[in-house]
Amino acid sequence: MNYKLPTTYISKASLLFALSISGVASAQTTPAATPEAEEIVITGMRAALEKAIEVKQSSDKVMEALSMDDINATPAVTIAEALVRLPGVNGSRDRGNESQAAIRGLGPRMVFGTVNGREVASPEPGRAIRYEQYPSELVSAAEVYKTQSADLIEGGIAGSINLKTISPLSYNGPEATIRAGVQQNEAGKDIPDYDPLGNRFSAALVHKFSDEFAVAIGASKQKQKNAYGSLQGWGFSSGDWNLDGKGAIGSTPWGVAAEVKKLEQDREGVMAVMEWAPSDTLNVKYDFLYTSFAMSEEQNQTWGQDIGLNPGPWGGWGIEDTNKDGRPDNLLSNVVLVNKQAVAATINGWEGQIRHVLAGYSQENSGITQGLKFSYTGIDNWKIDADISSSTAKRENYWNAIYLDQYAETWSYDLRGTPSISAPAGSALLTPEKASYNWISNVNEGSDLEDDLLSAQFDFKRDLDAGDLRSLTFGVRTADREKEVIWTDFAMTRTDAADNGTAVKFPAGFLSSYTLDAFDTIPFLNAPSYKETAQLIYGGVNYGAAAVNEGRYWKVEEKNNAGYVKLDFEGELAGFEYDANVGVRQVKISTESYALNGAHVDNDFSKALPSAGLNLSLDDQQKLRFGVSRAISRPPLDEMRAGQYISAINTGSSGGAGNPLLKPFTSDQVDVSYEWYFAPESLAALSVYYKDIENYIGNATVGSFTGQQGTFDIYGPVNGKGGYVRGAELTFQMPFTFLPVEGFGIYSNYAFAESNIHEFAPSDNPLPMAGLARDTATLDLWYSNYGVDARIGWKYHSAYTSAFTWDSYDLTTMDSELSLGLSLAYDINEHWNVRFQAYNLTNEPMRLSQNNQPANLKRFDDYGRSYLLDFTWKL
Numbered sequence: 001m002n003y004k005l006p007t008t009y010i011s012k013a014s015l016l017f018a019l020s021i022s023g024v025a026s027a028q029t030t031p032a033a034t035p036e037a038e039e040i041v042i043t044g045m046r047a048a049l050e051k052a053i054e055v056k057q058s059s060d061k062v063m064e065a066l067s068m069d070d071i072n073a074t075p076a077v078t079i080a081e082a083l084v085r086l087p088g089v090n091g092s093r094d095r096g097n098e099s100q101a102a103i104r105g106l107g108p109r110m111v112f113g114t115v116n117g118r119e120v121a122s123p124e125p126g127r128a129i130r131y132e133q134y135p136s137e138l139v140s141a142a143e144v145y146k147t148q149s150a151d152l153i154e155g156g157i158a159g160s161i162n163l164k165t166i167s168p169l170s171y172n173g174p175e176a177t178i179r180a181g182v183q184q185n186e187a188g189k190d191i192p193d194y195d196p197l198g199n200r201f202s203a204a205l206v207h208k209f210s211d212e213f214a215v216a217i218g219a220s221k222q223k224q225k226n227a228y229g230s231l232q233g234w235g236f237s238s239g240d241w242n243l244d245g246k247g248a249i250g251s252t253p254w255g256v257a258a259e260v261k262k263l264e265q266d267r268e269g270v271m272a273v274m275e276w277a278p279s280d281t282l283n284v285k286y287d288f289l290y291t292s293f294a295m296s297e298e299q300n301q302t303w304g305q306d307i308g309l310n311p312g313p314w315g316g317w318g319i320e321d322t323n324k325d326g327r328p329d330n331l332l333s334n335v336v337l338v339n340k341q342a343v344a345a346t347i348n349g350w351e352g353q354i355r356h357v358l359a360g361y362s363q364e365n366s367g368i369t370q371g372l373k374f375s376y377t378g379i380d381n382w383k384i385d386a387d388i389s390s391s392t393a394k395r396e397n398y399w400n401a402i403y404l405d406q407y408a409e410t411w412s413y414d415l416r417g418t419p420s421i422s423a424p425a426g427s428a429l430l431t432p433e434k435a436s437y438n439w440i441s442n443v444n445e446g447s448d449l450e451d452d453l454l455s456a457q458f459d460f461k462r463d464l465d466a467g468d469l470r471s472l473t474f475g476v477r478t479a480d481r482e483k484e485v486i487w488t489d490f491a492m493t494r495t496d497a498a499d500n501g502t503a504v505k506f507p508a509g510f511l512s513s514y515t516l517d518a519f520d521t522i523p524f525l526n527a528p529s530y531k532e533t534a535q536l537i538y539g540g541v542n543y544g545a546a547a548v549n550e551g552r553y554w555k556v557e558e559k560n561n562a563g564y565v566k567l568d569f570e571g572e573l574a575g576f577e578y579d580a581n582v583g584v585r586q587v588k589i590s591t592e593s594y595a596l597n598g599a600h601v602d603n604d605f606s607k608a609l610p611s612a613g614l615n616l617s618l619d620d621q622q623k624l625r626f627g628v629s630r631a632i633s634r635p636p637l638d639e640m641r642a643g644q645y646i647s648a649i650n651t652g653s654s655g656g657a658g659n660p661l662l663k664p665f666t667s668d669q670v671d672v673s674y675e676w677y678f679a680p681e682s683l684a685a686l687s688v689y690y691k692d693i694e695n696y697i698g699n700a701t702v703g704s705f706t707g708q709q710g711t712f713d714i715y716g717p718v719n720g721k722g723g724y725v726r727g728a729e730l731t732f733q734m735p736f737t738f739l740p741v742e743g744f745g746i747y748s749n750y751a752f753a754e755s756n757i758h759e760f761a762p763s764d765n766p767l768p769m770a771g772l773a774r775d776t777a778t779l780d781l782w783y784s785n786y787g788v789d790a791r792i793g794w795k796y797h798s799a800y801t802s803a804f805t806w807d808s809y810d811l812t813t814m815d816s817e818l819s820l821g822l823s824l825a826y827d828i829n830e831h832w833n834v835r836f837q838a839y840n841l842t843n844e845p846m847r848l849s850q851n852n853q854p855a856n857l858k859r860f861d862d863y864g865r866s867y868l869l870d871f872t873w874k875l
Contacts, residue, residue, distance in 0.1 A: 103161075216272070585609040642658055658716060703716075
């Protein structure tokens, strides 16, 4: 990209002073010729920032943009890491990587994701896209639309995120690119028999056979190792007991658990685009994007359980008071109470059972998105677009666990700060591999998900010359979607044991133990793998024995028909140039929710969604934008399921249900944005917004279930009271042209959001709305010159309610986080580039709490730092 050296206010004053002197001197000397302004070519990160500014400035909506170079210049394993650096965008780390997105304080349920402008199927249970599935090498740009327009597919009250693949006929970059590198996860260094080194490869080719036909193909393959330690709480029992006999009145947790996940994540992607323009009036483009994500996870878990006050959901298990004197039979010691909850204590007596879990988890996601688009302008003043697309997503996952128990007289837990589980010197818990075990039980559960989506969209635009009315656009869209999830579970039995009393005999050296530096815990029991352990005890895992869990099965079919009309205006208003649009989108959506026996519940709704936008050009550098609209976000598909279930895993979980009759989130919203492009590569922007949301969907107790293990609450989604969401976003970026050394600059943003909407649980102390972070900020300092691209970036968000799990009712509070990343790249020559990136340099853990009580720990994950080194060859 070329531009002339900018003139600042200081340089203008200097120029005027010089002109005044030259005017005096002109009578005595012949003036020298004025040199032409020097032209400089900018590349790399600076070009990417400038390109993003150009996209934002030329758009008729409030939006943010990322280009390919900006994505690659950000420490990013996937596109998700780059997205969360945009104003008002947050994410949630899953196994160390950013995953789903929240925009403007609204969580993934109200964020709409598209690829090349098309709705896509998702391997997640709802509609939200798991952005970590998209390798950053296969995405050419990302656009985040924060205001609505009639021509945008409905679904994003918070905003719409559109990922774009390359358009080969308009591409001007290198024809061939190959990248290869290695990754390392620091948290895996303490784990035996685990190699924390991963790798990353990608290749792309763009070839123009002629000015009429071009092809782009690309592939990416990545093996990531993200082993880490975690410590978790299972929630607190109820009751006020004298826990230590000394007046510590309160309750205990149902249990605490430590865990190590030994992960291997394989990502693969293939992109192909063919573009044909046989004439100036016809363009035909076919694009194909395949992504897959496979995860293999060996788990070593230590459960400190049976410490909830009895009676509880597990019947006769737990801390007991047989003489009914209000004190446990075995008094606790070292009790620390917060809000009458024992967040730290020493358990005395056999009731504090330790369960060692050798588990394996596997998951395979895949997705295909493809489309064929025709654009025709051969009829005077008309443009006709036809877009036919299909999208499929699949997911298979299994969790298998073998339980091995120990009973201990004394052990301790602490859920504060960096949590811990510990045992005194000499305890058998410190050498778990030497203990004798009896087989008691095992758990195997899994699911198969399939999501299929077919859509067709037709758009017609008529250019007009009727005063300020410049064009009329209208169109229709139809889509059919079917999403099905089949859950299975089974238990394995031993052929050599008549009951649970037969001891398991392990070969010498088969079991071992280890600890982590991340937090204090009793040693983890380790085996070569879950598969080898299952082979030794059960003769292998018979997945064919799995039976469908009828209560958890669900299928939802959705038919979506929409039409819109939009008028575009352009002219002069009060002395300012303007462009504007006004339109309405009419949607009709029908759903059928099926149970396993074929019974189904029908639901349908229709909505008119008006919208209008006005953009004023105050001058060549300043823009003022206004937007008003009504928007909807359709209910997540899994929340519209039929049936209910009880979890088979005894970790304090309860039951869940769906609601096929849910109404969509609905919002009336106003946006105002001021943008000042005060110099090349520079922007100062302020956006404010207000959303009035109705039909908010939250989870509440909808029933109960009584079984052998007690009475469970059943949680399910319901429509309820909404409220407002309001906030402001500030963006500032510029190169430091005032420095004597060229090439330094800043990119920064800050977002504020607040709302009076609360979730529906806990009923006595509801959580704030999911996704709402009061404060979000990004600060990047960069250097780009002489072939060097360097970027150091901070990302901060305040605490907010998170629901980024498979169970939408499982709400937690994520603590505030401040992370630091680094990207450093150097162009060795015109063909070769070397890049080093570092993630989570501050080693920021993720801490979640539950029940709207900060001291009630849900999980503490220590992901550690990770590093990438790669080389790129371009031709």
